[in-house]
Amino acid sequence: QHLSGNEIRTRFLNFYAQRGHQILPSASLVPEDPTVLLTIAGMLPFKPIFLGQRTPEFKRATTSQKCIRTNDIENVGRTKRHQTFFEMLGNFSFGDYFKEQAIAWGWEISTEVFGLPKEQLVVSVFEEDDEAYAIWRDQIGVKEARIKRMGADDNFWVSGPTGPCGPCSEIYYDFHPELGDDNIDLEDDTRFIEFYNLVFMQYNRDASGNLTPLQNKNIDTGMGLERITQILQKVPNNYETDLIFPIIATAAKIAEIDYHSSDENTKVSLKVIGDHVRSVVHMIADEIRASNVGRGYVLRRLIRRVVRHGRLIGITGEFITQVAESAIALSESAYPNVRRREAAIKAELAREEANFLKTLDRGEKLLEEIIQQVKKQGHSIISGDSAFTLYDTYGFPLELTQEIAEEHHLTVDEAGFNAEMQKQVERAKAAHETIDLTVQGSLDKLAEHIHATEFIGYTQAAATAKVE
Ligand code: ATP
Ligand code: MG
Ligand code: MG
Ligand code: MG
Numbered sequence: 435q436h437l438s439g440n441e442i443r444t445r446f447l448n449f450y451a452q453r454g455h456q457i458l459p460s461a462s463l464v465p466e467d468p469t470v471l472l473t474i475a476g477m478l479p480f481k482p483i484f485l486g487q488r489t490p491e492f493k494r495a496t497t498s499q500k501c502i503r504t505n506d507i508e509n510v511g512r513t514k515r516h517q518t519f520f521e522m523l524g525n526f527s528f529g530d531y532f533k534e535q536a537i538a539w540g541w542e543i544s545t546e547v548f549g550l551p552k553e554q555l556v557v558s559v560f561e562e563d564d565e566a567y568a569i570w571r572d573q574i575g576v577k578e579a580r581i582k583r584m585g586a587d588d589n590f591w592v593s594g595p596t597g598p599c600g601p602c603s604e605i606y607y608d609f610h611p612e613l614g615d616d617n618i619d620l621e622d623d624t625r626f627i628e629f630y631n632l633v634f635m636q637y638n639r640d641a642s643g644n645l646t647p648l649q650n651k652n653i654d655t656g657m658g659l660e661r662i663t664q665i666l667q668k669v670p671n672n673y674e675t676d677l678i679f680p681i682i683a684t685a686a687k688i689a690e691i692d693y694h695s696s697d698e699n700t701k702v703s704l705k706v707i708g709d710h711v712r713s714v715v716h717m718i719a720d721e722i723r724a725s726n727v728g729r730g731y732v733l734r735r736l737i738r739r740v741v742r743h744g745r746l747i748g749i750t751g752e753f754i755t756q757v758a759e760s761a762i763a764l765s766e767s768a769y770p771n772v773r774r775r776e777a778a779i780k781a782e783l784a785r786e787e788a789n790f791l792k793t794l795d796r797g798e799k800l801l802e803e804i805i806q807q808v809k810k811q812g813h814s815i816i817s818g819d820s821a822f823t824l825y826d827t828y829g830f831p832l833e834l835t836q837e838i839a840e841e842h843h844l845t846v847d848e849a850g851f852n853a854e855m856q857k858q859v860e861r862a863k864a865a866h867e868t869i870d871l872t873v874q875g876s877l878d879k880l881a882e883h884i885h886a887t888e889f890i891g892y893t894q895a896a897a898t899a900k901v902e
Contacts, residue, residue, distance in 0.1 A: 439663045443768060446498070450494070453494075455495055456496070457496055458497050460497060460499045460521075463716055464720055464722065465479070469596070469597065471504075472502040472717075473499065474501055475501060477526070477598075477654040480526055484648060484652050493529070494530055494531070496523075496526070498659065502713055502716075504732055514627070514671035515671070517672060518713045518736065519713035519716060520659065520660050521659035523656070523657040524655050524656050526652070529650030531653060532653060537566065537573075537632060541574050548666060556608055557582070558582045558583070558604045558606065559581065559589060560584065560590055563601045570603070584620070589603070591633040595639075595641070596638075597639060598635050598639075599637050600654075602631050602633040606628050609627070629665065630662075632653070635651075658672075660675055678708045678709065680763075681708045682704045688753045689749045699746075700746075707740050707743050710740045711754070711758055712761050714736050714737050715779055716772065717729070717732075719771050745834070752784065752787055754783045758779060759780075794829060798838075800828065801835065805839070815844065815846070816844055816846045818850015822850075822854035822858075826858065832851055
């Protein structure tokens, strides 16, 4: 019988606990670090330790960290391995063990605790890291053909434009070892999946890109819980693991459809719902509220995408609190705060959903008017500008506008729509660049923050971060 996602999390934490690591609770999705909007990796709560700004209470720690990566939003439901919300299992060394030990334990947990066949693993190292290459080859015994040197994009890990960073080494699982060792292309996601990243955190990068060695050599790792679960449960993607699928099943039931016999677009919509609902439940549990700025805006967009995709698969009424309930039920054993925050979560979601449904109704009326006007003028195309207004102000995805237009034998100026979209992306970029991301800027903010909260030690800080 396959291990459950919950058991996999526990085994990871216990393995490292038995090797002297303190198990710490997941920190909040709202980071203390002022340079990022949401917690994007397990290392983030430890950043001040890596930078030498905070003394750790433990030399070794292990966590399962809630993460949200909005940069993966377009991948959601389309790749087999990306969500916005995921859990990152990690083991950390603060100036204690380094490369050799991290690699040895990384291999041991993968092959012995999780039982992955050695001949079904491939490892990557940073192209200049001869030391890591030699450890994999000589101490672990990995064949040279299955050790790949990769460039900085993949194998030099940075948490942001500035901050602690270092070369990394990653472990990939091979779904098709029968294809042999020639022509191994780790970009080929029908054959390989990256699941464990070991970062040798030893530099600080400043705003002009210069690297200076950190006081200590540290280890920071990340294993995607949903990815290792996909592999061990032998399902085709992260969404069909027991960590996410029950949410999808709930949404499918409300839509009165069956996931497995659905077409590709419907499956994507169900996966988007399955993922985003986890994100929004944990965001609200961590005290984020929907708004038009910052994290609140991310939350609102995610909720709206859930509602939209619900409509795309034929759900007309309100449904978000029902799917949220299944997300809460799934995660409450590992994250009790979601059940404690159940009422707040459901109230916030229900209000946002109702408001958005009203907006959608108003959008439908506006679209009706636009269609009448286009027809009256004897035209057959809805302008890109109108389609963009419907998208931006009323949350109408282009496909929805197109679908309704089609019913009236009209088309939509897609190129015009895309041009408007591009302009908005550029406006957003311009706004983003005004945030001070220089080392000094972020250090000042960090210092202010630490002063304001009176530093009370890591464990207590983590514990307070968890309390609502
Ligand atoms: P990928 O190349 O697949 O996008 P990554 O290199 O961006 O992954 P890392 O920054 O190395 O990911 O994060 C460490 C681990 O966290 C990954 O090896 C993976 O197991 C997991 N992970 C990263 N991003 C996601 C995501 N969007 N959804 C699920 N798991 C993820
Ligand atoms: Mg990525
Ligand atoms: Mg990668
Ligand atoms: Mg990686």
